[in-house]
Amino acid sequence: MITSYLASAALSALAYITVASAEPLQYCPIEDVCYQVAVPTSSASANGGNIYLQLRAPTSYSWVAFGTGSAMADSNIFVMYQDGAGNLTISGRTGTGHTMPRQNTNTQLELLEGSGVTNGGETMIANVRCGNCGAWSGGSMSLASSDTNWIAAWKQGSAMDSSDPGATITRHDSHDQWTFDLTQGTVTSDTNPYVGARQFDNNNRGGVGQGSFADPGTLILGHGIIMAIVMVLMYPLGSALMPLFGKWMLHASWQFLAFLLMWAGFGLGIVASQRIRLDFNSTHTILGTVVVCLMVVQPVLGWLHHKYFMKHQKRGVVSHAHVWYGRALLIMGVVNGGLGLKLADASRTFFIVYVVLAAIIFAIYIAAAIFGESQRYRQTDFVQELYLKELKAYKPTPIKDSDAVGQVQTFNVPKTPKSPEEADLASSLKEYESMAVEVEGNEGATSANSTPAAIEDWLVEEEEEEPAHH
DSSP: HHEEEEEEEEHHHHHHHHTTTOEEEEEEETTTTTEEEEEEEEHHHHHOEEEEEEEEETEEEEEEEEEEESSTOOEEEEEEEEEEESSEEEEEEOSSSSOOOOOOOOEEEEEOOEEEEEETTTTEEEEEEEESTTEEETTTTTTTTTTTEEEEEEEOOOOSOOOOTTTTOOOSSEEEEEEEEGSSSSEEEOOOOOTTTTOOOOOOOOOEEEEESHHHHHHHHHHHHHIIIIIIHHHHHHHHHHHHOHHHHHHHHHHHHHHHHHHHHHHHHHHHHTTTTTOOSSHHHHHHHHHHHTHHHHHHHHHHHHHHHHHSSSOHHHOOOOOOHHHHHHHHHHHHHHHHHHHOOOHHHHHHHHHHHHHHHHHHHHHHHHHHHHHHHHTHHHHHHHHHHHHHOOOOOOOOOOGGGTTSSSOOOOOOOOOOOOOHHHHHHHHTTSOOOOOOOOTTTTSSSSOOOOOOOOSSSSOOOOOOOO
16 A cells, blocks of 8 residues: 555656656747747746746847737737847837837846857847746736747848847738647746757747637738728729629629628738737728728618619719719728728838829729710710701702702793773663662562561660569
């Protein structure tokens, strides 16, 4: 029984020694750029105290950074660069989001033995003791956790040659995020664990886990490409399809595809901003969110415009609202793309390409809009233009003298009438004088001796009859 107990205790002690004697954890995001962490057992037990870090990179890098946290914002960052005298500067900084980290003088950092420019001037190595890395102004980390978040960034270029811990650093070329299982990086002694340890290999050691599904830089790049295609190319060209071809179904299908891509790009931007803790702390993110949300109204206005036009065969108030509302959102979207390039600290070349491409597409859109308006004006006066066209094309047939033949009668001068003779005039007068005169009322008389008809006296008053008595 006692023997069994002693054997069990020995195995437990051996296991403890084995775990406690584990070498530092190492993660190399790219070749020759590696980061190591070691936690003394005393620090792990107390969840506080010293931890030991190592940053290693070729001297072809201007600076290399290592930090605790899940994103740049509010993280605890350690930056390594050459001091210009053959040694290194280690700078404790606090991440502030998508801007240069600020120096944090509260971080307790010390360069240890083995630090400097080594390997024939080809490699920078910083062995660092951090006395308070378990907690900082932006967060905290359990030194006995099996799932701790770490970040890194690096910048190739000439040496900074500065001993100032607050020196200005340029934007990184790339960055990475991962997790460490600190229980596998525990060391027994609270001393520099990197003296005599394995160096110059690119193998990941210990409990190293990858971060989220994509690097924030990749997400930001995808967001920028998709939104630039949507706002600078697809929406303007889709708007130009209607005046150029007059096919509303083609226009609606194109714009709906752009609408879906816009939301995909917006989603990438949201995830990326959360990863780097940018949120709504910049004009780009605020304006972009406003534009995307307002764009939801545009398909509704387009449908109402289509219904109105099909019914009235002309534009109405809703039609002009659809057109000018969309144009305003396009301008805001293109401007916000420029703000995004500025926020991402893009090179001057990217700005020039973006502006030139936007100007070309803008010119194409303006030309299409002018063409569409001219076509619409022509269709409005179609009958008048057709009438004027026919009038201008009409050429009358020249008139000839022979055209009247068979169309009109020949004019013949009438004969001169004969004048009456004087004898005839005398006999005619004599005949008139001998004619009997007819008197009104004597038409029925049989002879001249008949009794003349009585003439009614119209002046005699008629006697009134007496009314009958009831």
